[in-house]
Amino acid sequence: MTTAALPLFPAAVAGSDTARPRWERPALAGLLIATAALLLWNLDASGYANSFYSAAVQAGSESWKAFFFGSSDAGNSITVDKPPAALWPMMLSVRLFGLGSWQILVPQALMGVATTGVLYAAVRRQFGPGAALLSGAAFALTPVAALMFRFNNPDALLTLLLTVTVYCLLRALEGAHTRWLVWAGVAVGFAFLTKTLQAFVILPPLAVLYAVCAPTGLRRRLGQLLLAGGAMVVAGGWWVAVVELWPASSRPYIGGSQNNSFLELTLGYNGLGRINGNETGSVGGGAGGPGGAGGGGGGRWGESGIDRLFAGNIGGQISWLLPAALVLLVAGLVITWRARRATDSVDGMARAAFLAWGGSLLITAVVFSYMQGIFHEYYTVALAPFVAALVGMGTAVLWEERGSTPAAVTLSGTLALTAIWSYVLLGRATGYLPWLRWAVLVGGLLAAVALPFAGRAGRRMLRATAGLGVAAALAGPFAYCMTTVSTGHTGSIVTAGPAVAGGRGGPGGMAGGPGGFGEMRPGGQNGAPGGRDSAGTRPGGGQQFGGALPPGVLPPGQGQGQGQAGLPGADGRGAEGSGGFPGGMAGGPGGAGGLLNGARVGAEAKAALTADADAYTWAAAAIGSQNAASYQLASGVPVMPIGGFNGSDPSPTLEQFKEYVRDGKIHWFIGQAGTTAGGGEDGGRRGGGGPGGPGGGTSTEIENWVKATFKESAVGGATFYDLTTPTA
Numbered sequence: 087m088t089t090a091a092l093p094l095f096p097a098a099v100a101g102s103d104t105a106r107p108r109w110e111r112p113a114l115a116g117l118l119i120a121t122a123a124l125l126l127w128n129l130d131a132s133g134y135a136n137s138f139y140s141a142a143v144q145a146g147s148e149s150w151k152a153f154f155f156g157s158s159d160a161g162n163s164i165t166v167d168k169p170p171a172a173l174w175p176m177m178l179s180v181r182l183f184g185l186g187s188w189q190i191l192v193p194q195a196l197m198g199v200a201t202t203g204v205l206y207a208a209v210r211r212q213f214g215p216g217a218a219l220l221s222g223a224a225f226a227l228t229p230v231a232a233l234m235f236r237f238n239n240p241d242a243l244l245t246l247l248l249t250v251t252v253y254c255l256l257r258a259l260e261g262a263h264t265r266w267l268v269w270a271g272v273a274v275g276f277a278f279l280t281k282t283l284q285a286f287v288i289l290p291p292l293a294v295l296y297a298v299c300a301p302t303g304l305r306r307r308l309g310q311l312l313l314a315g316g317a318m319v320v321a322g323g324w325w326v327a328v329v330e331l332w333p334a335s336s337r338p339y340i341g342g343s344q345n346n347s348f349l350e351l352t353l354g355y356n357g358l359g360r361i362n363g364n365e366t367g368s369v370g371g372g373a374g375g376p377g378g379a380g381g382g383g384g385g386r387w388g389e390s391g392i393d394r395l396f397a398g399n400i401g402g403q404i405s406w407l408l409p410a411a412l413v414l415l416v417a418g419l420v421i422t423w424r425a426r427r428a429t430d431s432v433d434g435m436a437r438a439a440f441l442a443w444g445g446s447l448l449i450t451a452v453v454f455s456y457m458q459g460i461f462h463e464y465y466t467v468a469l470a471p472f473v474a475a476l477v478g479m480g481t482a483v484l485w486e487e488r489g490s491t492p493a494a495v496t497l498s499g500t501l502a503l504t505a506i507w508s509y510v511l512l513g514r515a516t517g518y519l520p521w522l523r524w525a526v527l528v529g530g531l532l533a534a535v536a537l538p539f540a541g542r543a544g545r546r547m548l549r550a551t552a553g554l555g556v557a558a559a560l561a562g563p564f565a566y567c568m569t570t571v572s573t574g575h576t577g578s579i580v581t582a583g584p585a586v587a588g589g590r591g592g593p594g595g596m597a598g599g600p601g602g603f604g605e606m607r608p609g610g611q612n613g614a615p616g617g618r619d620s621a622g623t624r625p626g627g628g629q630q631f632g633g634a635l636p637p638g639v640l641p642p643g644q645g646q647g648q649g650q651a652g653l654p655g656a657d658g659r660g661a662e663g664s665g666g667f668p669g670g671m672a673g674g675p676g677g678a679g680g681l682l683n684g685a686r687v688g689a690e691a692k693a694a695l696t697a698d699a700d701a702y703t704w705a706a707a708a709i710g711s712q713n714a715a716s717y718q719l720a721s722g723v724p725v726m727p728i729g730g731f732n733g734s735d736p737s738p739t740l741e742q743f744k745e746y747v748r749d750g751k752i753h754w755f756i757g758q759a760g761t762t763a764g765g766g767e768d769g770g771r772r773g774g775g776g777p778g779g780p781g782g783g784t785s786t787e788i789e790n791w792v793k794a795t796f797k798e799s800a801v802g803g804a805t806f807y808d809l810t811t812p813t814a
Contacts, residue, residue: 106215107215110215113215113219114206114215114218114219117202117206117219117222117223117226118199118202118203120226121198121199121202121222121226122195122196122199124226124232124567124571125194125195125198125199125232125235125236125571126192126195127571128571128572129187129188129191129192129195129236130186130187130188130191131572131573131574132187132191132236132237132574132575132576133187133574133576134187134190134238134576134719135187135190135191135237135238135239135575135576136237136238136239136576136577136578136580137576137712137715137716137719138158138166138578138711138712138715138731139166139172139173139176139238139239139240140190140238140715140719141158141159141711141714141715141718141719141725142156142157142158142165142166142170142173143173143176143177143180143185143190143238144160144180144185144718144719144722145157145158145159145160145162145718145724146170146173146174146177146180147177147180147181147185148160149162151337152338153170153173153174153177154170155170155329155337155338156168156169156170156173157338158338158341158711158714158715158727158730159704159714159718159724159725159726159727160724161703161704161724161726161751162337162338163338163339163704163726163727163737163738164338164339164340164341164711164726164727164730164735164737165338165339165340165341166341166342166711167341167342167351167356167730167731168240168280168281168282168356169278169279169280169281169282169325169326169348170279170325171240171243171276171279171280171325172239172240172242172243172244172280172281175193175197175243176189176190176191176193176194176238178193179192179193185719185722190238191236191237191238194234194235194236194237194238194242195235195236197235197242197243197245197246198226198231198235198236198242198246200246201225201231201235201245201246201249201471202222202225202226203222204246204249204250204253205218205221205222205225205249205253205471205474205475206218206219206221206222207253208249208252208253208256208439208475209221209222209439209475209478209479211256211257211260211435212256212435212436212439212479213436213439213478213479213482213483214482216482217478217479217481217482218478219478220477220478220481220482220556221474221475221477221478221479222474222478223560224407224473224474224477224478224560225470225471225473225474227560227563227564227567228404228406228407228467228470228473228474228563228567229402229403229404229406229563229566229567229570229582229583230403230404230463230464230466230467230470230582231245231467231470232566232567232570232571232582233403233464233467233570233575233580233581233582234464234467236570236571236575237464237575237580239464240280240281241281241464241465241467241468242467243277243280244277244280244281244284244285244468245467245468245470245471247273247274247276247277247280247285248273248277248285248288248446248468248471249471250270250273251270251273251274251277251288251292252288252292252442252443252446252471252472252475254266254267254269254270254273255267255270255292255295255296255442256435256438256439256442258270258296258300258310259295259296259299259300259301259435259438259442260435261301262300262301262302262306262307262310264310264313267296267310267311267313267314268313268314268317269317270292270314271313271314271315271316271317271318271321272317272318272321273321274286274289274318274321274322275317275318275319275320275321275322275323276321276322277322278318278321278322279321279322279325281356282351282352282356282357283352283353283356283357283360284360284468285322287449287450287453288445288446288449288450290449291441291442291445291446291448291449292442292445292446293311294445295438295441295442295445296310296311297311299434299438299441301434326348326349326352329348330347330348330349334346339730339735339737339738341711341730341731341735341737342356342730342731342735343735344735344736346737360457360459360460360461361453361457361458361459390455390456390457390458390461391455391456392455393455394454394455394456394461395408395451395454395455395466395469396408398514398586399463399514399581399586400463400466401511401514402511402514402515402566402582402583402586403463403464403466403467403581403582403583404466404467404469404470404473405507405511406504406507406508406511406559406562406563406566407473407474407477407504407559407563408451408469408473409503409504409507410477410480410500410501410503410504410559411447411472411473411476411477411480412476413480413496413499413500413503414476414477414479414480414481414483414484414500415440415443415444415447415476415480417480417483417484417493417496417500418436418437418440418444418476418479418480418483419437419440419441419444421483421484421487421493422434422436422437422440422483423437436479436483439475439479440476440479440480443472443475443476443479444472444476446472447469447472447473447476450468450469450472451469454466454469462579463579463581463582464579464580464581464582480500481497484496484497484500485497485552488537488538488541494537494538495538497537498534498535498537498538499534501530501533501534501537501555501558501559502530502531502534502535504530504558504559505526505527505529505530505531505533505534505558505559506527506530506531508523508526508527508530508558508559508561508562508563509523509524509526509527511562512526512562512565514586514587515583515584515585515586516587518584519565522561522562522565523562525558525561526558526561526562529554529557529558529561530555530558530559532554533551533552533554533555533558534555536551537551537552537555540552566582566583566584567582569582569583569584570582570583578712685713685716685804686716687716687717687720687721687802688802688803688804689802690801690802691717691720691721691801691802691803691804691806692720692721692802694754694801694802694806695717695720695721695723695725695753695754696721696722696723698753699721699723699753701750701753702750702751702752702753703724703746703751703752704724704725704726704746704751704752704753705721705723705724705725705752705753705754706725706726706752706753706754706755706756706806707725707726707727707728707743707752707754707755707756708725708726708727708728708755708756708758709727709728709729709733709758709785709788709789710727710728710729710730710731710732710733710758711727711730711731711732712732713727713756713758714726714727714728714756715727717756725756726738726752728743728784728785728788729783729784729785733785734783734785735784736783736784737784738784738788739784740784740787740788740791743788743791744791747809750810752809753808753809753810754806754807754808754809755789755792755796755806755807755809756804756805756806756807757789757793757798757804757805757806757807758789758805792807792809793807795812795813795814796808796809796811796812796813797811797812797813
């Protein structure tokens with residue numbers, strides 16, 4: 087590759103506005119507006135989305151202490167199982183504009199627009215506006231990105247910060263700029279405060295790249311890396327230090343930990359436990375945990391292996407352009423490898439960009455493919471900016487070199503590979519737009535065959551052929567995106583696109599088998615608007631169930647209303663649109679019911695909770711975070727989630743709970759109505775503290791004491807115990 091071959095490089099590196107083509111600014115504006123429209127359209131269809139995090143957002147909007155710690159309730163009994171950075175933008179939005187679906191989810195959508203913009207800026211500097219536009223479009227049309235930037239899990243902010251990290255590193259490499267490298271460290275630090283150790287996955291290739299390629303002396307390079315590391319520690323460690331030094335008696339319990347320690351949570355369940363599957367209390371961590379498969383690993387979270395990201399339901403989330411990205415990474419490195427080691431040249435910076443984005447993609451893909459712990463399809467959103475950048479960059483390099491036979495053949499072959507893979511992915515969803523898969527295949531192959539010869543027929547034919555190729559490559563993910571944004575998504579495990587049989591990567595992707603799973607709709611997308619699932623094929627939406635539903639809980643698709651109808655106080659039906667069985671999965675012995683969604687809250691239960699609520703620290707207590715979140719969001723008053731996620735965290739102890747009751751701090755205890763409750767970002771990651779599944783151990787002791795001590799009554803189809811009125 088030469089400067090003459092890529093005339094946009096010098097202007098792009100210099101950042102000269104005079105070198106910008108006249109069409110660039112309107113095109114960029116169109117890309118960002120289209121991305122915003124995609125992410126904001128029908129946004130309230132998901133109601134409160136993941137009620138576990140929505141309840142924490144509500145709590146933080148009412149209590150600054152809950153805001154700081156990321157508490158699940160305004161009474162500050164327990165935190166969520168992640169640090170709170172991802173919650174802070176949503177909490178501020180709700181503080182400013184009130185509680186509602188839009189107020190919670192709009193910050194997430196804006197993060198998606200921001201990620202598109204940062205990606206565009208990063209690619210443009212070395213490869214020009216055409217490559218940047220292609221990268222931005224490829225990212226915006228990644229199905230899992232269209233899902234997660236409309237959802238309230240931490241992955242949206244994490245993806246934005248990872249993209250910012252790579253951008254800052256590339257800016258630092260241009261001239262060994264300490265300031266930009268420090269900013270990269272700050273971005274990683276805040277990414278740690280978003281989803282702990284996942285933020286560090288891309289650090290090894292980026293640090294090695296800077297240490298080897300930065301255009302300055304070795305001593306200065308190492309010193310700069312130390313400064314960036316210090317910035318990372320400060321940006322990510324200040325909150326950890328405050329939490330660890332804060333007296334445990336006056337702060338909420340650290341949710342997800344077994345000894346009330348954020349460090350234990352970070353290094354265990356949120357750290358090495360994800361890699362080796364040894365997650366304390368996990369319901370299906372890996373080969374060594376319950377449900378483990380042995381050998382291949384993965385257990386309930388799908389078999390691990392090199393094909394994991396391409397298999398089943400996961401393939402439709404992220405892998406549309408993944409084969410192309412891998413081919414283009416190799417092609418880009420081959421073309422740019424003639425450059426000098428240093429990055430003080432155009433070709434050197436191009437090669438560094440391939441190494442930065444490609445290294446980040448490869449190491450993240452390897453970790454996701456082989457991790458033995460909990461893994462869900464939507465985790466793959468972290469790969470989206472890396473794939474999109476490589477597609478734009480690699481296409482630009484091969485396009486400029488298309489006069490050579492190897493480059494032309496590689497470009498055509500990559501397009502043909504993408505068309506064939508899209509055909510395969512579209513065929514995994516039975517009955518899903520059968521005409522489209524054939525159109526993609528035929529159009530992509532025609533463009534691939536014609537591309538090497540189109541230039542001879544003139545510029546117009548060349549552009550038409552290229553346009554056909556791009557359309558064929560993006561048509562499949564575009565269709566998945568439109569299916570995704572037209573459907574509400576609730577609960578803890580969600581997936582983009584239509585229903586796909588045989589999915590791997592989590593309970594949402596399984597079908598049948600022991601344990602009462604029954605036939606399950608991937609992703610736990612229950613109660614979609616209009617009473618249909620995301621594929622539009624099954625009345626009622628949501629999942630099918632193998633066991634009888636408990637009292638007060640409606641069948642899938644007949645639960646809480648989605649969107650505005652599901653907001654607190656609207657039609658008296660309570661909280662977020664997570665219709666159906668708590669957990670969104672089959673009930674019955676051995677099943678995983680209660681691990682994904684909360685329960686419907688009726689008007690009678692809401693009235694009981696709000697009556698004299700100001701006299702109590704918690705209007706009620708319920709086992710499991712999702713269960714408690716449903717009542718909290720419906721009533722707007724604090725509800726203590728006993729045991730955190732699914733009732734297995736030792737918080738509070740029986741003695742602590744008795745003390746709260748003696749002091750008159752809790753009004754009601756809400757019984758489980760024959761189900762288990764809980765969940766969280768990981769959809770019931772914890773298997774319960776003892777025999778009987780979730781709710782065993784401490785939470786079971788509390789429940790047994792309440793049943794033996796206080797009078798029960800039926801309130802709106804649920805079982806309530808008045809903790810101010812002992813049976814004696």
